[in-house]
Amino acid sequence: MNKHSELAVYNFAYLDEQTKRMIRRAILKAIAIPGYQVPFASREMPMPYGWGTGGVQVTASILGPDDTLKVIDQGADDTTNAVSIRAFFQKVAHVAVTTKTAQATIIQTRHRIPEETLQDNQVLVYQVPIPEPLRFLEPRETETRKMHALEEYGLMHVKLYEDIARNGHIATTYAYPVKVEGRYVMDPSPTPKFDNPKMHRSQALQLFGAGREKRIYAIPPYTDVVSLDFEDHPFEVQQFEEPCALCAASGVYLDEVVLDDRGGRMFVCSDTDYCEKRRENGHRGHLNGETAGAAK
Amino acid sequence: MNDHPLLRVNAVTKYYGSRVGCTDVSFNLWPGEVLAIVGESGSGKTTLLNAISTNLMPTSGTVEYRMRDGQFRDLYRMGEAERRFLMRTDWGFVHQNPADGLRMTVSAGANVGERLMAIGNRHYGNIRQEATQWLGRVEIDADRIDDQPRDFSGGMRQRLQIARNLVTGPRLVFMDEPTGGLDVSVQARLLDLVRGLVNDLGLSAIVVTHDLAVARLLSHRMMVMKEGRVIEHGLTDRVLDDPREPYTQLLVSSILQV
Numbered sequence: 001m002n003k004h005s006e007l008a009v010y011n012f013a014y015l016d017e018q019t020k021r022m023i024r025r026a027i028l029k030a031i032a033i034p035g036y037q038v039p040f041a042s043r044e045m046p047m048p049y050g051w052g053t054g055g056v057q058v059t060a061s062i063l064g065p066d067d068t069l070k071v072i073d074q075g076a077d078d079t080t081n082a083v084s085i086r087a088f089f090q091k092v093a094h095v096a097v098t099t100k101t102a103q104a105t106i107i108q109t110r111h112r113i114p115e116e117t118l119q120d121n122q123v124l125v126y127q128v129p130i131p132e133p134l135r136f137l138e139p140r141e142t143e144t145r146k147m148h149a150l151e152e153y154g155l156m157h158v159k160l161y162e163d164i165a166r167n168g169h170i171a172t173t174y175a176y177p178v179k180v181e182g183r184y185v186m187d188p189s190p191t192p193k194f195d196n197p198k199m200h201r202s203q204a205l206q207l208f209g210a211g212r213e214k215r216i217y218a219i220p221p222y223t224d225v226v227s228l229d230f231e232d233h234p235f236e237v238q239q240f241e242e243p244c245a246l247c248a249a250s251g252v253y254l255d256e257v258v259l260d261d262r263g264g265r266m267f268v269c270s271d272t273d274y275c276e277k278r279r280e281n282g283h284r285g286h287l288n289g290e291t292a293g294a295a296k
Numbered sequence: 297m298n299d300h301p302l303l304r305v306n307a308v309t310k311y312y313g314s315r316v317g318c319t320d321v322s323f324n325l326w327p328g329e330v331l332a333i334v335g336e337s338g339s340g341k342t343t344l345l346n347a348i349s350t351n352l353m354p355t356s357g358t359v360e361y362r363m364r365d366g367q368f369r370d371l372y373r374m375g376e377a378e379r380r381f382l383m384r385t386d387w388g389f390v391h392q393n394p395a396d397g398l399r400m401t402v403s404a405g406a407n408v409g410e411r412l413m414a415i416g417n418r419h420y421g422n423i424r425q426e427a428t429q430w431l432g433r434v435e436i437d438a439d440r441i442d443d444q445p446r447d448f449s450g451g452m453r454q455r456l457q458i459a460r461n462l463v464t465g466p467r468l469v470f471m472d473e474p475t476g477g478l479d480v481s482v483q484a485r486l487l488d489l490v491r492g493l494v495n496d497l498g499l500s501a502i503v504v505t506h507d508l509a510v511a512r513l514l515s516h517r518m519m520v521m522k523e524g525r526v527i528e529h530g531l532t533d534r535v536l537d538d539p540r541e542p543y544t545q546l547l548v549s550s551i552l553q554v
């Protein structure tokens with residue numbers, strides 16, 4: 001079985017032109033109404049839903065032959081999910097791929113927003129599992145649509161209230177709800193709340209695709225994105241106690257890496273490209289050197 | 297009581313296809329007044345309640361409500377956003393089954409605080425303080441504030457539902473069989489509590505019940521319904537002590553036998 005020849009019979013970027021036009025119309029509508037979830041006729045993709053088929057369809061619809069694609073899962077380019085999606089687009093669109101944030105024109109992500117500030121020639125595509133922020137308390141789709149239409153967002157604060165009542169602080173760390181351009185409340189997918197401030201007035205266009213749920217939404221460049229909170233419990237991002245063990249970066253999102261079975265561990269940048277670039281530029285963390293290889 | 301009614305119900309009729317739900321019902325509800333709508337099941341009392349409270353569009357007739365600015369508004373000509381806002385600020389709706397009116401999987405405090413958050417309160421400490429105070433008013437211990445209503449008894453759930461509705465200081469509360477499904481001793485306590493709150497807050501209320509004892513204890517005025525029509529309407533004590541319609545006499549005598 002030759003996977004390459006099987007896919008070769010498909011159109012550029014796998015989807016047929018009619019489907020791409022349909023998805024582009026949904027994207028344009030999403031850009032016109034920031035934060036609003038636009039329904040679209042999600043297609044079957046040659047990968048399971050959990051693999052980000054919504055993001056893949058969005059990427060396939062905006063991708064041109066001259067684009068350079070980067071795909072990350074968590075912050076890394078080399079995880080199975082990211083490698084598969086990157087390989088898929090290399091096969092079906094023959095586009096250039098990169099792991100370097102600055103060189104990419106389209107970045108598809110599952111969790112993280114790159115640490116390096118995105119520019120106005122870049123598009124960030126998110127793979128979204130559950131697009132509806134109100135769903136956890138209101139399972140009825142007709143009712144959640146009405147709540148969005150009438151701007152009835154009290155329930156979002158009920159969720160945050162419960163968080164504080166139970167934990168003493170807002171313990172939500174992922175998929176932390178935001179209000180877009182003062183109007184629609186949006187779930188920023190499983191992104192850590194650490195990255196929420198990066199969405200605010202970003203120069204890059206941000207597109208969100210949920211395949212199973214058949215929704216596309218968007219944050220156009222330079223759009224206000226405000227994390228919900230209480231006056232006496234203001235929004236805060238996670239703080240890390242120590243800098244990256246490899247590149248000494250601080251103020252970035254760190255992952256814990258287990259070094260051995262004796263409890264040894266270190267904290268390193270989740271954005272692997274960012275970390276590598278810093279090391280190339282001569283930044284050294286306290287564990288860089290002999291243990292750096294073990295971490296990779 | 298004020299010079300103007302709070303609610304004007306005019307010739308409200310609801311058909312389900314060719315079947316009558318309720319027909320040609322008119323009345324005024326005055327500020328601070330409690331009106332009981334009584335009747336057996338199938339009499340049209342629940343249809344009427346739903347038609348007045350905008351849960352069910354009537355086939356014909358009008359329902360007008362006097363807004364806080366003193367102007368009467370036809371509820372079925374209001375925009376949906378405004379109507380829903382009215383329902384969660386100036387109105388309350390107490391369901392027979394508390395699960396229909398509560399969020400069973402969020403804490404008691406959040407259940408009470410939800411309306412405050414819905415109208416823009418963004419101070420956790422204030423919301424919690426207000427919720428604590430309301431739990432006290434409905435006789436729920438403050439240390440239950442973080443418990444979910446699914447861990448509460450039926451009577452507690454009903455009291456929590458009442459607190460959740462009253463936190464925004466509504467002027468009109470609808471109650472659909474508020475004591476239905478509760479033990480007799482629990483019913484009596486709940487009725488005392490509701491009567492106290494209605495008096496203290498000067499609420500207007502429309503209470504639908506099949507139980508004449510509930511009507512006797514809570515209402516100033518009552519309407520008796522049969523086959524979709526109001527067949528008798530008057531001060532509660534008068535209707536219960538001196539019923540004029542044979543059907544009302546039958547209802548009253550059957551309750552007295554119990």
Ligand SMILES: [Zn+2]
Nearest residue numbers: 244247269275
């Ligand atoms: Zn690093």
